[in-house]
Amino acid sequence: MQRFMLKSKLHRATVTDACLDYEGSIIIDKKLMMEADLQSYEKVDIYNISNGERFSTYVIPGEGGTGMICLNGAAARKASRGDLIIIASYVLVEDEQSAAWQPKCILLNAKNRIKSHTI
Numbered sequence: 001m002q003r004f005m006l007k008s009k010l011h012r013a014t015v016t017d018a019c020l021d022y023e024g025s026i027i028i029d030k031k032l033m034m035e036a037d038l039q040s041y042e043k044v045d046i047y048n049i050s051n052g053e054r055f056s057t058y059v060i061p062g063e064g065g066t067g068m069i070c071l072n073g074a075a076a077r078k079a080s081r082g083d084l085i086i087i088a089s090y091v092l093v094e095d096e097q098s099a100a101w102q103p104k105c106i107l108l109n110a111k112n113r114i115k116s117h118t119i
Contacts, residue, residue, distance in 0.1 A: 007091040008036040008104040010069075012049065014112055015083045017070040024073030028087065030061040032069075035114060036106050038089055045090070046075065050083035067112030 010032055026044065038044065042059050057075045062068035069087075071079050079085060093101055106117045 001095040002092045003095060003098045004090045005093045005098060005101050006103040007089045008038065009089070009106065010036050010087040011105060011107045012084050013069045013087055013108050014067075014110055015071060015079045015081055015085060016068050016112070017081055018076035018079055019070060019072050020076040022072035022076075024057055024075055025060045026057050026075060026087070027060045027062040027068055027070040027072065029064060029066050029068045029112065031064040032067075032106070032108075032112065032114075033059065033061055035104070035117065036087070036089070037104055038087075042089060045088045046071075046078070047086040047088065048079050048083055049085060051079070053078040069112055 038059050040059060040061055043056060044059055045056050047054050055075060055078050107115045109115045
């Protein structure tokens with residue numbers, strides 16, 4: 001048996017922009033992507049802390065060191081600039097590995113800089 005487990009998350013990320021007139025996705029600072037083990041075009045779930053919206057999209061890398069978190073296309077209707085969100089990715093894990101599984105959890109500050117992380 002396999003289980004879907006949290007692989008990584010960027011917790012309390014601040015949306016820096018929302019662009020309705022763009023092909024769908026979320027642009028994430030590529031340094032944050034690296035820290036959270038996210039790859040280009042990987043599916044992520046977004047949980048909007050500010051308004052309760054929950055949706056899925058895919059990741060596009062943004063310029064490193066900028067703290068960019070930009071929702072595009074239809075996702076731009078689910079969050080506004082300044083909203084706090086959680087960006088989560090999941091992976092299938094064999095049942096025998098699931099009890100010891102440890103996700104990467106990155107807590108961000110208001111400027112999308114790493115405040116703390118667990119691995």
